[in-house]
Amino acid sequence: MSKKLVNAIADMKEEEALNIAKKMVEDGSDPTAIVDAAREAMDIVGQRYEKGEYFLPELMLAGEMMAQITEMIKPELAKMPEVKRFGKVLIGTVEGDIHDIGKNIVTFMLDVNGFEVLDLGVDVPPQKFVETIKKFKPQVIALSGFLTLAFDAMKETVGAIEAAGLRDDVQIMVGGGQVNEEISKYAGADAYGKDAMAGVTLAKKWTGAK
Amino acid sequence: MGSKRPGPKQASRTKVIACATVIEEMLSHLPPSVEYCVLDFGLHVNPEVLKGALQETIDASATSADTILLGYGLCSQAVVGLRANGCTLVVPKVDDCIAIFLGSEQAYKAQHRAEPGTYYMTKGWIEAGDSPFGEFSDMVEQYGEEKARYLMGKLLKNYTRLALINTGEYELDRYRDYCQCTAQQFNLRYEEIPGSCTLIKKLLRGPWDDEFVVAHPGETITYMDFKRNTRKHENHR
Numbered sequence: 105m106s107k108k109l110v111n112a113i114a115d116m117k118e119e120e121a122l123n124i125a126k127k128m129v130e131d132g133s134d135p136t137a138i139v140d141a142a143r144e145a146m147d148i149v150g151q152r153y154e155k156g157e158y159f160l161p162e163l164m165l166a167g168e169m170m171a172q173i174t175e176m177i178k179p180e181l182a183k184m185p186e187v188k189r190f191g192k193v194l195i196g197t198v199e200g201d202i203h204d205i206g207k208n209i210v211t212f213m214l215d216v217n218g219f220e221v222l223d224l225g226v227d228v229p230p231q232k233f234v235e236t237i238k239k240f241k242p243q244v245i246a247l248s249g250f251l252t253l254a255f256d257a258m259k260e261t262v263g264a265i266e267a268a269g270l271r272d273d274v275q276i277m278v279g280g281g282q283v284n285e286e287i288s289k290y291a292g293a294d295a296y297g298k299d300a301m302a303g304v305t306l307a308k309k310w311t312g313a314k
Numbered sequence: 315m316g317s318k319r320p321g322p323k324q325a326s327r328t329k330v331i332a333c334a335t336v337i338e339e340m341l342s343h344l345p346p347s348v349e350y351c352v353l354d355f356g357l358h359v360n361p362e363v364l365k366g367a368l369q370e371t372i373d374a375s376a377t378s379a380d381t382i383l384l385g386y387g388l389c390s391q392a393v394v395g396l397r398a399n400g401c402t403l404v405v406p407k408v409d410d411c412i413a414i415f416l417g418s419e420q421a422y423k424a425q426h427r428a429e430p431g432t433y434y435m436t437k438g439w440i441e442a443g444d445s446p447f448g449e450f451s452d453m454v455e456q457y458g459e460e461k462a463r464y465l466m467g468k469l470l471k472n473y474t475r476l477a478l479i480n481t482g483e484y485e486l487d488r489y490r491d492y493c494q495c496t497a498q499q500f501n502l503r504y505e506e507i508p509g510s511c512t513l514i515k516k517l518l519r520g521p522w523d524d525e526f527v528v529a530h531p532g533e534t535i536t537y538m539d540f541k542r543n544t545r546k547h548e549n550h551r
Contacts (some may be wrong), residue, residue, distance in 0.1 A: 156360070160446075161453055161465045168468070202431045202472035211365050226472050252388050252409045253426060282361055282391045286537055 105133065112150070112273060113145035113169050116162055120146075135180040139216045142173050146213065150299055156175040163205055167228045170212050189220045191311035192242035196224030196233065196282075198257035203250035204282050206300075213300040219244075219307055230257075230264035239271050244307045245274050247293065250281040258291035266292070275310040279303055318400025330518075331368065332385025333358065335438030336411050339483050340385055340514050341372045348518070351375065355442040361390040362510065369396055376401045383517050387411055388540050396535045403529040404522050406513055407540050425507065431474040433502065435493050436509075437484055446470065447496045466500060477500040481509030498531045 105128055112121035128138055149166040152158040193214050197207050204226050214221045222240050224232060234246065247258050257259070259280050267269050278288050279297040289297035294310075297303035307313070332340060332349035336353045344350060351371055357364040366382070375382055376398040386393055387408035396403060406414055412434045413422035425432065441446060446469050453462035476497040480486055490506065497504035515523065522528050527539040 160469060161457070164465055164468045165457075165461075200426060200430050204472065205469075252390060253423070284391075290537070290541070 105131075106137050109138065110145045110148070113142060113166060114148040115161050118165065118169055121169050122172060122176075125176055129176055129180060135177040135184065138173065138177050139181075140147045143213065143216050144168055146170065146209065147301060150209075150301070151252040160205060163209065167205065167208055167212070170297055174216075188218070190218045190221045190308065190313035191244060192222070192240060193244040193246055193307055194222050194224065194233065194236055194240055194242040195246040195248065196228035197226040197248045197250075197268065198254050198261055199227055199229045200257050201249045201251050201254040202226045203280070206250065207246075207248035210248065210303045212245075212277065212299075212301045214307060217308070219304075219311075225253070229283070230261040233261050234263060234264050234268045234270065237265065237268075237274060242274060243311050245276045246297075246307075247278045247291070247301060249277065249278070249283065252282065254257070254280070255283070255287050255290060258293065259307070261293040262292040275306075277306050327379045328381045328383060329379040330383045330385060331371050331375065333389075333411060333438075334434060335442060336385035336414055336514075338436070338438040338441075339415060339481050339511065340518070343511060343515055343518055345518070355438065358389055358392070361392040364389065364392040365395060367430055368392065371397050372396060372403070372429045385411075385414070385514075385517070387413060388537075391537060393535050394537050395530065397533060398531065400531050402531060403527075403533075403535065404517065405492060405527050405529075405535065406517055407525055407527050408513070409540075412479075414513050415481055415509045416507075417512040421510070425477070429475050433470075433473050433476050434544065435478045435489070436475060437489050440489050440492055447500065456493075470502070473502060475505055476500075477505045477507045479509040480506050481511060483511065 105124065109121060109124045112124055125138055138263050149158060151164065153163055195207060195211055197204050204252060211221050211223050222236065224236060247261055249255065249258055253303040262276055264275065277297050278291055278293040283296050285296060295306050297306055328348050330344065330348055332350060332352060334352050334355040337350065351369055353371065358369055363411060372382055376510050379401050381402045381404060382398055384393065384403060384405040387406055387410040389410055393405055408414060408419045408422065413419045416422050416425060446466060450462060453465060457465065476493055478490060478493040494504050516525065524543050527535060529535045
């Protein structure tokens with residue numbers, strides 16, 4: 105059943121995917137199995153996007169299916185014993201950039217991989233990150249940006265975190281668009297993630313999650 | 315180096331390699347003696363592919379030119395890593411072509427700061443059809459009208475303004491109509507903003523000052539070239 109769910113999501117068969125997920129919930133399947141299937145499907149979608157087989161609409165459609173499935177299983181997940189969270193991640197698209205399709209996928213992937221994620225949305229000023237770090241106390245900061253114009257905003261955000269004396273309390277990853285190792289260094293971040301799973305791997309490494 | 319900034323040398327062999335959208339704005343300023351080569355606009359979607367196409371075109375042109383002017387910007391880092399043996403490469407020090415149309419990186423940043431959720435349009439962009447608006451009909455075909463509208467809504471969720479850049483290079487009526495209709499269809503505010511050919515003229519005639527990245531023969535264009543005021547080795551001259 106979960107294999108069918110993986111395929112339906114990965115092949116963009118929205119109605120079928122939602123029906124399968126609904127049936128799994130009704131049949132009393134372990135909700136984590138549904139989450140795992142969604143995660144596996146998202147990985148396939150990501151690979152197809154990278155190969156140029158899928159484009160932005162498919163990424164959005166997949167994101168939409170994820171959101172609906174997550175909503176569907178929430179009541180079931182709530183019945184389960186408290187899931188231990190690996191750590192806290194603060195995420196947002198930096199100031200001057202309003203793109204969020206990639207960021208939303210990273211947020212979803214971090215969430216289903218056991219992180220408590222706070223998403224500040226798009227066009228987030230550096231000071232907003234600083235203020236939220238003080239209250240939310242995350243171990244990991246994820247800065248997203250699609251435009252090359254955003255690279256300077258990433259640098260400014262890291263600079264603001266440093267100026268607030270918070271730099272040593274957090275690990276910072278950057279990602280999105282054409283972000284690479286050089287941009288990570290330019291921004292003063294600790295690392296970059298080339299895709300959502302790379303972001304999850306970094307967060308796990310930094311929080312000591314197994 | 316004297317106080318005069320470099321520009322094209324007298325009787326130098328200059329070639330232009332430009333994106334299809336940029337050449338539209340360049341043609342009326344091109345001296346007749348300058349050869350130009352146009353690359354497909356669609357290449358920008360995949361910066362690695364664009365980089366490959368640019369390097370190939372540069373290699374083919376470098377033997378018969380002293381200077382190659384690139385009608386591009388940083389363009390998702392597609393120009394990073396480019397080099398020409400035996401000829402100089404000049405590229406505007408801008409993030410992308412929007413800055414070229416607006417006349418400077420400064421003008422682009424001012425527009426961007428004022429309203430980050432802006433979708434910019436020019437004749438070249440509209441004619442290439444390579445925008446979510448141009449692709450909408452394909453989405454309708456693939457997913458049906460309702461789903462396509464829903465996806466467009468998601469795609470444009472954070473966009474508020476559709477700005478047509480009036481560069482004064484051509485009759486704008488058709489493009490204005492198109493943009494006004496599109497803005498209305500997708501619930502964006504339409505605005506016409508002034509463009510400028512200043513940067514294009516400067517690219518073609520010099521001086522190549524701090525608004526340009528100049529890679530001398532054999533040098534590779536780097537990301538940091540776009541962030542520095544002047545190229546490192548010029549300081550040692």
